[in-house]
Amino acid sequence: MQALNIHRPGMPEFQFVLFVTALCTSRVTTLNIPAGLRTALFDRCWVLIHDSPPPRNPEARVLDLRPWTELTVEAMAETIRWALSEAGIHTLAWDHLPNETLTGPPEARVLMDRLARHASEGREPAIGEAADGAPHTPTEEGGGGACSPR
Secondary structure, X not given: OEEEEOOOOOOOHHHHHHHHHHHHHOOOOOOOOOHXXXXXXXXXXXXXXOOOOOOOOHHHOOOOOOOOOHHHHHHHHHHHXXXXXXXXXXXXXXXXXXXXXXXXXXXXXXXXXXXXXHHHHOOXXXXXXXXXXXXXXXXXXXXXXXXXXX
C-alpha cells in the first residue's frame, strides 16, 4: 500500500497537483477517495484553467499545467487539500505497484510511474532531473515542464 500525506507530500506543488489529479482520473480501484470526490477534484481544478466544461471522456481528463503560473498551481493544491480535508482524508492511500499496467491516459501513466520510481528510491527528483536521473532539457516552448507565467 502506498500513501501520501496531503499536507506534507514531499514534492513540489506542481507535482502534487498532477499526481493527485492523475490518481483521481486513473482506474486505480484501491484509492481511498470516493468516485464522486475524485470527479469533483478534477473538475474543480479544470475550471480554474479552462473556460469550457471538464471533458467526460476519461482519456481527455488530463491537466496541462505548463502554461500556468505558480499562483494557479497553488490555488489547485489548496482546492485539493480543502476538498480532501472536508471529506476527512488527510492521507491518500492506494495499492498500485510501479510495474502494474495502467489503462489511463499516457500522460498520467508517465507521471505516476516516475513518482513511484522516485518514491521507491526514497528521494524526490531534483529540479531539472528527468525520471532516469539524466539532466532534463527544456522543451521547445522553454517550459521544461515547470510552471511559467502566462
